[in-house]
Amino acid sequence: MEENNRQVALLRGINVGRAKRVAMADLRKLLADLGYGDVRTVLNSGNAVFQAGSVPPATSATRIEEALVLKLGVAARVTVLSASQFAELMAQNTLAPGYDPARLLALVLNRPADTARLAPLLGQPWQPEALAVGSWAAYAWCPDGVLASKVVAALGLLLGDGVTSRNWATMQKIDGLLNGSATAA
Incomplete structure (x- = not known):
């Protein structure tokens, strides 16, 4: 391709x-x-x-x-x-690879302009969680799981259905398929 x-x-x-x-x-x-x-x-x-x-x-x-x-x-x-936007999304995750990919989420924005709406969240203390923002997604570290995550809840309230999330392990599988290093499931 x-x-x-x-x-x-x-x-x-x-x-x-x-x-x-x-x-x-x-x-x-x-x-x-x-x-x-x-x-x-x-x-x-x-x-x-x-x-x-x-x-x-x-x-x-x-x-x-x-x-x-x-x-x-x-x-x-x-x-x-x-594919190039997806590659940027992958490269911009400053939280990877330092965290468990099953508890690291990429919250992909339906409207990339929504990144400006996330600015107030970046200054908040989320520890032990973490939040980072790129051009195409927000990235959330959820050490206690996604359902317990305050970061994910805040992003959901702010963006509603304007975001879809995948854990980093899934994003890596998609990236592997795009780059020919993985097979389809």
Whole structure:
């Protein structure tokens, strides 16, 4: 896959609990039916890597959101990043690799301009948790788990459905698939 044609789609809230169930085979077919090529999914939580041709990421997100409702009956926010944007997101995480990737979250922003809204949170004392912000995501260290995290709760209140989160281990798997060092799941 050529780097400038690849995109990553992150579907918010897919296959969490009993709601919004989407089989990854159905997601791959949906993306292929939309004209995307070399579609691969990562894990069972709504992560896909694909070739998009000349379609911009924002257009891909809208197309995928609409098709999810029309074809699968599932309403979910979709965040799409180009391969280069995803690479920036990975590189900008100042909390990695110093923390356990299962308790380190990347909270990917649906609207990158929302990073400005996060400025007040950066000055707060979160210890033992930690917060960092990049161009495409906020990064949260959650030593006591995500459900107990004050940082994640604050980000959720501020951003609502304008953010979708993945732990760092999942982000590394997506990055490996983008870079050809991992296989699809």
